[in-house]
Amino acid sequence: MTADDGIAELAHRLRPLVFRLYYVVRRETPQYQLTLTQGSVLAALVLDGPQRMSALAEREGVRTPSMTDVVGRLERLGLVRRGPDPTDGRAVIASATEEGRRLIDELVRAREEFLRARLARLDDADRAAITAALPAFERLAGVGGTPAPDQAATTDAITNAGDDANEEETDH
Amino acid sequence: MTADDGIAELAHRLRPLVFRLYYVVRRETPQYQLTLTQGSVLAALVLDGPQRMSALAEREGVRTPSMTDVVGRLERLGLVRRGPDPTDGRAVIASATEEGRRLIDELVRAREEFLRARLARLDDADRAAITAALPAFERLAGVGGTPAPDQAATTDAITNAGDDANEEETDH
């Protein structure tokens, strides 16, 4: 009982923090001309290599028609290329161009630099506490619920730091 | 030098974590029929009371015309009400209805419950580490950059947990 109450209390304190941290990083990091979705998809291609449209869609949690649009726009921007899948005539494989790769590199760098600057403002004790808690947070964020693919949210995480503005959903 | 390298390394490890945690909570918590934006705005009204359109817009990081739309939709959904500002004839004050309030309560509860379940899966040592690091994270997430209003991201944080799908930006 007592233990559980403690956990609930911890959840209560943690909830706002999760969103606030995300929000701050997102708002204070430049977007390099990409929307959140575009950044997330591009990052997936840069970090994990060429992938099928359907794989990208599933990974981003959207339907394939939506991915068709996104990849189409990235293609027009010169950041992504479409190509055939030698093993399956129906499939289309998307891959990042050199320019796309460069953009993601910059984006990741910018986010880390922002966090570095923030961390530098804390004192050693705070940094030590954060460092000590990292493994625990990694387990917390781990794809625990279902025996998940553990990769799903990773790349998304790398890029989803755009404006707040576009964060919409269409679920109704 | 050495110290700074350590901070950079910490930032490197922290970056993906920030986004992954956010992503996980967002994807795994039900939305109660609200889009991310709607939820964020409604939460702001529920938690901090009636506010002007312009205040809401600034807080959400969008322009006022966008907020006009969002509040308009929330109003049609019966979750928000528009009213005059007795002190300024130009202004419009939006406030949550009872139904809106109820919805946000459920939403917050759901998110905390999700986190609680996740936390319950960790061992005591992990929970202790997270608890110990909370104050440091709060300072890290604090509106440090500019002498900010410290409230800005808070409510946003409460609701922004929808799908990933709608996360768009319009910045170009």
Added chain:
DNA sequence: CGACTTACTTAGACTGCCTAAGTAAATTTT
């Protein structure tokens, strides 16, 4: 009182997402 500023809405356009439907290729059935 007239000029300027401020608060919000309207108008037009882009991106993202979805469902439904269509095309093409691979697989399964018979």
Added chain:
DNA sequence: AAAATTTACTTAGGCAGTCTAAGTAAGTCG
């Protein structure tokens, strides 16, 4: 092997969110 089914992606139509530009109403200042 031809037909039926399934799979991968695109197209079409529609909604939500955002933006800039422009318009209206109200407050402020000289």
